[in-house]
Amino acid sequence: MSKKQIKVGILGLGTVGSGTARILQENGDSIKLKVGSDIKIAKVLVRDLSRPRAVEIPLEALTDKVEDILENPEIDIVVEVMGGIEPARTYILKAMANGKSIVTANKELMAKHGKEILEAAEKNHVAIQFEASVGGGIPIIRPMKRCLAANDIEEIMGIINGTTNYILTKMTDEGSDFQEVLAEAQKAGYAEADPTADVGGYDAAYKIAILSSIGFSSRVSFDDVYFEGIDKVTAEDIEYAKDLGYTIKLLAIAKESPEGIEIRVHPTMIPSKHPLAAVKDVFNAIFVKGDAVGEVMFYGRGAGQMPTGSAIVADVIDIARDLTHDIQSRLNCTCFTDKKVKKIVDIESSYYVRLDCSNQPGVLSQIAGVFGENNVGLCSVIQKGSKVGKEVAEIVWVTYQVKEKDLQQALKELTSLSIVQQISSVIRVEGGVH
Amino acid sequence: MSKKQIKVGILGLGTVGSGTARILQENGDSIKLKVGSDIKIAKVLVRDLSRPRAVEIPLEALTDKVEDILENPEIDIVVEVMGGIEPARTYILKAMANGKSIVTANKELMAKHGKEILEAAEKNHVAIQFEASVGGGIPIIRPMKRCLAANDIEEIMGIINGTTNYILTKMTDEGSDFQEVLAEAQKAGYAEADPTADVGGYDAAYKIAILSSIGFSSRVSFDDVYFEGIDKVTAEDIEYAKDLGYTIKLLAIAKESPEGIEIRVHPTMIPSKHPLAAVKDVFNAIFVKGDAVGEVMFYGRGAGQMPTGSAIVADVIDIARDLTHDIQSRLNCTCFTDKKVKKIVDIESSYYVRLDCSNQPGVLSQIAGVFGENNVGLCSVIQKGSKVGKEVAEIVWVTYQVKEKDLQQALKELTSLSIVQQISSVIRVEGGVH
Numbered sequence: 090m091s092k093k094q095i096k097v098g099i100l101g102l103g104t105v106g107s108g109t110a111r112i113l114q115e116n117g118d119s120i121k122l123k124v125g126s127d128i129k130i131a132k133v134l135v136r137d138l139s140r141p142r143a144v145e146i147p148l149e150a151l152t153d154k155v156e157d158i159l160e161n162p163e164i165d166i167v168v169e170v171m172g173g174i175e176p177a178r179t180y181i182l183k184a185m186a187n188g189k190s191i192v193t194a195n196k197e198l199m200a201k202h203g204k205e206i207l208e209a210a211e212k213n214h215v216a217i218q219f220e221a222s223v224g225g226g227i228p229i230i231r232p233m234k235r236c237l238a239a240n241d242i243e244e245i246m247g248i249i250n251g252t253t254n255y256i257l258t259k260m261t262d263e264g265s266d267f268q269e270v271l272a273e274a275q276k277a278g279y280a281e282a283d284p285t286a287d288v289g290g291y292d293a294a295y296k297i298a299i300l301s302s303i304g305f306s307s308r309v310s311f312d313d314v315y316f317e318g319i320d321k322v323t324a325e326d327i328e329y330a331k332d333l334g335y336t337i338k339l340l341a342i343a344k345e346s347p348e349g350i351e352i353r354v355h356p357t358m359i360p361s362k363h364p365l366a367a368v369k370d371v372f373n374a375i376f377v378k379g380d381a382v383g384e385v386m387f388y389g390r391g392a393g394q395m396p397t398g399s400a401i402v403a404d405v406i407d408i409a410r411d412l413t414h415d416i417q418s419r420l421n422c423t424c425f426t427d428k429k430v431k432k433i434v435d436i437e438s439s440y441y442v443r444l445d446c447s448n449q450p451g452v453l454s455q456i457a458g459v460f461g462e463n464n465v466g467l468c469s470v471i472q473k474g475s476k477v478g479k480e481v482a483e484i485v486w487v488t489y490q491v492k493e494k495d496l497q498q499a500l501k502e503l504t505s506l507s508i509v510q511q512i513s514s515v516i517r518v519e520g521g522v523h
Numbered sequence: 524m525s526k527k528q529i530k531v532g533i534l535g536l537g538t539v540g541s542g543t544a545r546i547l548q549e550n551g552d553s554i555k556l557k558v559g560s561d562i563k564i565a566k567v568l569v570r571d572l573s574r575p576r577a578v579e580i581p582l583e584a585l586t587d588k589v590e591d592i593l594e595n596p597e598i599d600i601v602v603e604v605m606g607g608i609e610p611a612r613t614y615i616l617k618a619m620a621n622g623k624s625i626v627t628a629n630k631e632l633m634a635k636h637g638k639e640i641l642e643a644a645e646k647n648h649v650a651i652q653f654e655a656s657v658g659g660g661i662p663i664i665r666p667m668k669r670c671l672a673a674n675d676i677e678e679i680m681g682i683i684n685g686t687t688n689y690i691l692t693k694m695t696d697e698g699s700d701f702q703e704v705l706a707e708a709q710k711a712g713y714a715e716a717d718p719t720a721d722v723g724g725y726d727a728a729y730k731i732a733i734l735s736s737i738g739f740s741s742r743v744s745f746d747d748v749y750f751e752g753i754d755k756v757t758a759e760d761i762e763y764a765k766d767l768g769y770t771i772k773l774l775a776i777a778k779e780s781p782e783g784i785e786i787r788v789h790p791t792m793i794p795s796k797h798p799l800a801a802v803k804d805v806f807n808a809i810f811v812k813g814d815a816v817g818e819v820m821f822y823g824r825g826a827g828q829m830p831t832g833s834a835i836v837a838d839v840i841d842i843a844r845d846l847t848h849d850i851q852s853r854l855n856c857t858c859f860t861d862k863k864v865k866k867i868v869d870i871e872s873s874y875y876v877r878l879d880c881s882n883q884p885g886v887l888s889q890i891a892g893v894f895g896e897n898n899v900g901l902c903s904v905i906q907k908g909s910k911v912g913k914e915v916a917e918i919v920w921v922t923y924q925v926k927e928k929d930l931q932q933a934l935k936e937l938t939s940l941s942i943v944q945q946i947s948s949v950i951r952v953e954g955g956v957h
Binding site: 108112115116119120122123220226227228231232235236237238239240241306364367379380381382383384385386387388389390393395396398399400401402403405406407414416417423425426 | 542546549550553554556557654660661662665666669670671672673674675740798801813814815816817818819820821822823824827829830832833834835836837839840841848850851857859860
């Protein structure tokens with residue numbers, strides 16, 4: 090045994106930083122037994138030294154100078170919980186150059202600069218862990234890297250953004266509109282003042298890039314992910330979904346096929362009996378399908394001070410165990426292969442299409458004809474009634490599994506038809522049409 | 524790097540052994556990338572060398588002499604998939620004494636002799652992993668040891684036996700009787716010819732002993748587990764459960780409180796809206812509640828050739844990674860503390876009690892009186908009608924959270940009343956009464 094105490098520096102004392110500190114303090118005794126040595130919070134970087142804190146950190150451990158952590162020879166592990174690309178990226182690279190191992194919750198950084206960060210860890214012979222970057226406290230990254238290592242992963246599908254799931258749950262349960270529920274979620278603290286990262290699908294895109302990289306052993310970065318947010322989902326779509334036996338969720342989907350891998354985030358209709366349809370509010374759930382294990386699911390709180398802190402401290406414990414026994418980490422980057430990422434036009438899916446058209450004889454067959462000419466097979470059609478004094482009919486179409494490019498071509502042709510007023514919604518359908 | 528090839532010996536080539544071999548062969552290329560060295564099946568112990576095999580093993584790798592594995596200096600890792608206590612225990616101890624690391628799926632052995640096995644691993648400086656012993660392919664042991672290490676675990680609750688869950692699902696969906704569904708399950712291959720280990724609750728008891736030991740960092744062995752099987756659950760109970768808004772599942776429950784830990788397996792009524800109520804057929808699901816992470820759930824196929832093989836090969840990969848880098852395992856036994864296990868009479872629970880009594884005035888109040896005198900608070904009562912020409916009334920009682928010993932005392936006193944003909948069923952209720 091080479092070390093009796095492992096010293097940790099924390100960059101940031103916001104929600105997640107405070108949770109991390111609290112857990113290290115409150116569960117310190119049992120953590121010490123698990124690690125075999127003491128884990129001490131040596132320094133915490135804060136912006137304002139004089140601000141009152143929700144968590145008790147000795148005054149001498151607080152600093153507003155990042156060098157006190159990055160260049161402190163006593164510190165073994167740096168926990169980065171600032172978020173965003175800069176200065177987090179620079180700090181992490183400096184810390185690694187100085188021989189420190191890293192624990193980060195930074196999904197944006199890992200999704201955009203994962204290659205650089207992991208290569209720097211390799212080069213500097215330090216460990217980097219990022220369990221907290223996906224699914225909050227839900228164990229998912231380590232289970233995929235280790236517990237499912239025997240499998241070739243075929244598919245990952247999950248709800249990995251709590252804010253949008255909260256909003257969609259409310260919209261579904263209460264029949265309310267997006268804007269209305271968003272305002273409510275902001276008030277309740279479930280959505281940020283600027284909600285773009287969540288409702289625009291960015292956050293889920295970062296996370297699925299990370300999971301896909303691990304699952305397919307091939308680097309997937311943020312630019313490889315096709316993503317849409319939930320801001321265009323309407324109360325009408327949710328109502329139609331219910332009629333059709335579906336629930337709308339913001340799903341992150343990653344699949345591998347001989348033609349390449351596809352990675353996408355978008356509002357998705359799934360059968361209401363699908364286990365993911367029952368995942369409500371801010372909860373997250375991730376299905377992983379392996380060729381040996383079949384489908385396994387991981388479920389829990391995908392965010393929050395203590396759950397995210399739980400994942401960060403688990404990473405700290407893991408690294409601290411290695412340091413205690415003077416072992417060098419050997420499970421940083423697992424992207425051993427280089428797989429082609431499909432373009433969104435090359436994927437296949439079922440689609441729900443809602444459109445307004447003239448309420449006159451022959452319209453239905455004309456539209457169906459355009460779908461047919463473009464190889465878009467139709468599974469079901471709903472025409473409930475008419476709008477605007479019977480001049481406009483709203484029709485909902487659900488297609489079989491078709492090529493995205495064929496669907497897009499059909500939509501393009503439909504838009505140019507004089508009988509079609511507007512295409513109101515296009516939502517992909519997963520889990521089988523019926 | 525010290526090794527280019529890791530050699531594995533497998534004890535047993537039944538269902539799980541064959542799955543293990545298949546995965547090591549079929550996914551060998553990607554496993555090699557993950558481990559950093561080749562994993563080779565060096566020897567497989569079989570009973571009959573001439574029997575045809577479902578998996579292709581070179582004839583020279585087969586042996587019917589266990590020494591070819593246990594005393595083979597080339598073999599690094601021994602996979603034990605024979606099951607049962609002996610000779611598995613002796614073989615594992617011998618293999619460890621000869622410096623071999625162990626992967627086992629043997630829940631009975633780990634639940635009954637875990638201490639001995641883990642101490643032997645420690646003494647011989649070898650690794651032992653047993654992910655496959657609980658939940659088949661579902662990652663649960665490593666996630667609990669590592670990913671949830673920051674938490675003090677407060678509760679574990681799950682469906683961890685596929686056979687009984689299949690039977691209870693059929694009984695619930697079809698209204699059939701236990702014996703009828705058991706026969707059907709045996710025909711379908713979901714239940715053994717001798718179903719005792721599953722339907723009697725033994726299998727789940729082994730597994731919860733293992734999970735509790737890890738969760739509470741304190742050795743819980745099979746003898747510490749209170750368990751009941753599902754053989755006394757009747758179609759009537761399931762019908763009443765539905766009326767009351769519950770579903771009956773065989774749950775394994777482990778809780779920690781200041782008075783000690785309680786570990787039990789029994790048929791349990793849970794609210795039909797509880798996520799565990801939706802876990803059907805042979806699927807398993809395990810809730811773990813930590814003080815930081817809150818509740819997380821792990822879900823998947825709890826048995827089967829390939830899922831169980833997936834867990835075993837993950838363990839092999841984990842150990843092989845360490846061996847490749849000449850690192851000694853340091854995460855064998857995690858029972859750092861010694862916690863008191865409560866007796867079943869000292870637990871608290873809600874209860875469903877179904878009894879037959881004389882159909883005459885004053886009976887209800889007399890029975891309620893006995894409950895009351897014993898501090899058993901009543902939440903609901905159902906009397907649907909009468910049996911045997913109106914002479915006998917069947918009454919169902921649901922209690923609030925009460926002490927088991929008080930409930931038992933009340934039942935004892937009720938049995939001695941002349942107006943009570945029989946106590947037909949007593950089933951614990953979890954997840955809140957309503």
